[in-house]
Amino acid sequence: MTNQDDQFKKVISHAKEYGYVFQSSEIYDGLSAVYDYAQNGVELKKNIRDYWWKAMVQMHDNIVGIDAAIFMHPTTWKASGHVDAFNDPLIDNKDSKKRYRADVLVEDYVGKLDAKIEKEVKKAEKRFGDAFDKDQFLATNPRVLKYKEEGEAILKRLGKSLENENLADVKALIEELDIADPLTGSKNWTDVKQFNLMFGTKLGASADSAMDLYLRPETAQGIFVNFLNVQKTGRMKIPFGIAQTGKAFRNEIVARQFIFRMREFEQMEMQFFIKPGTQQEWFDYWKETRYKWHQSLGMGADNYRFHDHEKLAHYADAATDIEFKFPFGFKELEGIHSRTDFDLKQHEEFSGKKLQYFDHEENRSYVPYVLETSIGLDRMFLAVFSNSLVEEELENNTTRTVLKIPAVLAPTKAAVLPLVKKDGLPDIAKKIVDDLKWDFNVDYDEKDAVGRRYRRQDAVGTPFCITVDHDTLDDNTVTIRHRDSMEQKRVKISALRDIIKKEVDVKEWLMKM
Numbered sequence: 001m002t003n004q005d006d007q008f009k010k011v012i013s014h015a016k017e018y019g020y021v022f023q024s025s026e027i028y029d030g031l032s033a034v035y036d037y038a039q040n041g042v043e044l045k046k047n048i049r050d051y052w053w054k055a056m057v058q059m060h061d062n063i064v065g066i067d068a069a070i071f072m073h074p075t076t077w078k079a080s081g082h083v084d085a086f087n088d089p090l091i092d093n094k095d096s097k098k099r100y101r102a103d104v105l106v107e108d109y110v111g112k113l114d115a116k117i118e119k120e121v122k123k124a125e126k127r128f129g130d131a132f133d134k135d136q137f138l139a140t141n142p143r144v145l146k147y148k149e150e151g152e153a154i155l156k157r158l159g160k161s162l163e164n165e166n167l168a169d170v171k172a173l174i175e176e177l178d179i180a181d182p183l184t185g186s187k188n189w190t191d192v193k194q195f196n197l198m199f200g201t202k203l204g205a206s207a208d209s210a211m212d213l214y215l216r217p218e219t220a221q222g223i224f225v226n227f228l229n230v231q232k233t234g235r236m237k238i239p240f241g242i243a244q245t246g247k248a249f250r251n252e253i254v255a256r257q258f259i260f261r262m263r264e265f266e267q268m269e270m271q272f273f274i275k276p277g278t279q280q281e282w283f284d285y286w287k288e289t290r291y292k293w294h295q296s297l298g299m300g301a302d303n304y305r306f307h308d309h310e311k312l313a314h315y316a317d318a319a320t321d322i323e324f325k326f327p328f329g330f331k332e333l334e335g336i337h338s339r340t341d342f343d344l345k346q347h348e349e350f351s352g353k354k355l356q357y358f359d360h361e362e363n364r365s366y367v368p369y370v371l372e373t374s375i376g377l378d379r380m381f382l383a384v385f386s387n388s389l390v391e392e393e394l395e396n397n398t399t400r401t402v403l404k405i406p407a408v409l410a411p412t413k414a415a416v417l418p419l420v421k422k423d424g425l426p427d428i429a430k431k432i433v434d435d436l437k438w439d440f441n442v443d444y445d446e447k448d449a450v451g452r453r454y455r456r457q458d459a460v461g462t463p464f465c466i467t468v469d470h471d472t473l474d475d476n477t478v479t480i481r482h483r484d485s486m487e488q489k490r491v492k493i494s495a496l497r498d499i500i501k502k503e504v505d506v507k508e509w510l511m512k513m
């Protein structure tokens, strides 16, 4: 097992052990690629959603939210192109009977080349010490350049073949690269086939009158079909945006990466309606704005990178991904797409209704262009959770497991702990909880020695522990301990609210954008 696998396993078991994520219907042995959020997970998920909503809707005068239904008229999905084109190329291994996404097999091969580059960098770093210039090394080292060129050529060919629906060439590529089934090593592959990712269901009681429906594979279409309703009732002027968070469903072929790739997941999407011709400017704007949102959480600039698309979806004229360094390498976290007027025009054609905006300044009507930002809430959850989980060596040769979730997102902001379960200390502690819970999610914990309680709160990611002891009885002060630094300070009970607020307040964090 590699270090990466090891770290990923730790993430998954920690998520279960500390009440963040459970397998769905676990007592029935689970359902593949479906997960439930537990008592702490639901809070973290909500805090991420709120952090996004505040930044996107509340802080932008020209962005409003909606909450469209998961079921939509089935023609929606004909118009959007999903019925005909929402496919993934799949390939089966004849020996192991395992199914894979052909493009992912190739991309993982390229990922291994990236890992080799990283190894070269690490080696050189060691060799050259302080004199090491990473950028220069990446630009000139022959071995690095060879890996880079090889990777780029492979991705280019893959992109072209997928674009031209040349599935035979995708298979040829897999064979030429000698790619084996990652689980068994077998190279006995079937041909590559297309597979539609939408889940179907039926609306209506009797079999004859039932209508075939799909569970939405993205939330975006609920925004497009409501574009004119929102624009008119909200008297919105272009440029303006409509944001939405909600469930989406995809019958993913490969689903072995915990909450990274789920069959039921949640998206946070924003469609920004703009004047045709201004798409490049807005593409750049949203690329930068979304990048800054990620950076505001302080999870390390090195953990993010952009990946511009070679292969564009049927609706896009430019696209980039914000990738994050997950435990299994850099993968897409968020997509930013310039969707042109494709969707609105398609809905005009299929519905026979006009979806145009009258521009008073230009005195003409047009179908707006659209810039989309689309992030998976579950993927963001995994990014935050996996990046926060660390094993720390302490001075006295012990280790502690700590979940350094950005305080603004932490499920519980503070735990209040009476030093002992007597002498009136629990009553004071409970009174502090009662007072603070108007403003924050707080926890009360009196079981076990205080050191063990600190460790438990560290592992669950609580930014503050507040300890009530015998001195509290005399002077109304408590000890406040900081999760990350483990620093402890004596403060007045009356000062607690402000101390906590300063560290967990959304404003303090978003101001860093």
Ligand code: ATP
Pocket (backbone or CB within 6 Å): 218, 250, 252, 259, 260, 261, 262, 263, 265, 266, 267, 332, 333, 334, 335, 374, 375, 376, 377, 378, 379
């Ligand atoms: P991928 O290439 O990883 O399948 P995608 O390019 O199909 O993703 P989009 O259609 O752009 O993804 O969806 C927008 C966002 O929704 C993604 O950036 C991702 O964060 C999230 N997302 C997509 N599919 C899933 C899934 N199966 N499980 C969890 N999140 C997902």
